[in-house]
Amino acid sequence: MNLSITTACRFLGISRQAYYQRIERQQWRMRHEQEVLTFVQTERLYQPRIGTRKLQHLMSIARLHIGRDHLFSLLREHRLLVPNKHAYHRTTQSHHRFHCHPNIIKSGIELTRPEQLWVADITYLPTHDGE
Numbered sequence: 001m002n003l004s005i006t007t008a009c010r011f012l013g014i015s016r017q018a019y020y021q022r023i024e025r026q027q028w029r030m031r032h033e034q035e036v037l038t039f040v041q042t043e044r045l046y047q048p049r050i051g052t053r054k055l056q057h058l059m060s061i062a063r064l065h066i067g068r069d070h071l072f073s074l075l076r077e078h079r080l081l082v083p084n085k086h087a088y089h090r091t092t093q094s095h096h097r098f099h100c101h102p103n104i105i106k107s108g109i110e111l112t113r114p115e116q117l118w119v120a121d122i123t124y125l126p127t128h129d130g131e
Contacts, residue, residue, distance in 0.1 A: 005019065036059065036064060036071070037080070039055075039062065039064055040080055041080075043055060049082050051082060052072055052075060052082075056071050092124075105117065
C-alpha cells in the first residue's frame with residue numbers, strides 16, 4: 001500500500017508528507033464541522049429561531065471558532081438556516097368613496113415644458129386605532 005501512495009504522490013508532484021497532512025486537515029475539518037453542527041442543534045432546541053450571527057457569537061464564547069461565511073454555507077448545506085420572516089404591511093387602501101384622478105402619465109402625455117407634470121408620494125403613519 002505504501003508503494004502505491006508513493007507512486008501516486010510522485011505522479012501528482014507532491015510529497016508523501018503533503019499527502020498525509022492534507023488527509024489530517026480534512027479529518028480535523030470534518031470533526032470541527034461536526035462539533036459546530038452539534039452545537040447549533042443543541043442551541044436550536046432551546047431557541048429555535050436563533051440566527052446564524054448570534055450562533056457564531058455564542059460559539060466564539062464557547063471557544064468554537066468558525067468564520068461567518070463558512071458557518072452560513074455549512075448551515076445552508078445541512079438545511080439548518082432559519083428562513084427570514086418578512087413583515088407584510090398594507091400601505092394603500094384603494095377601495096374608498098373618494099374621487100381618484102386618472103393617471104395621465106400612462107395615457108402618453110408629452111412633456112414639453114418645466115412644471116408641466118407634478119408627482120406626489122404619501123407616507124402612511126400608523127395610528128392607535130389601526131386605520
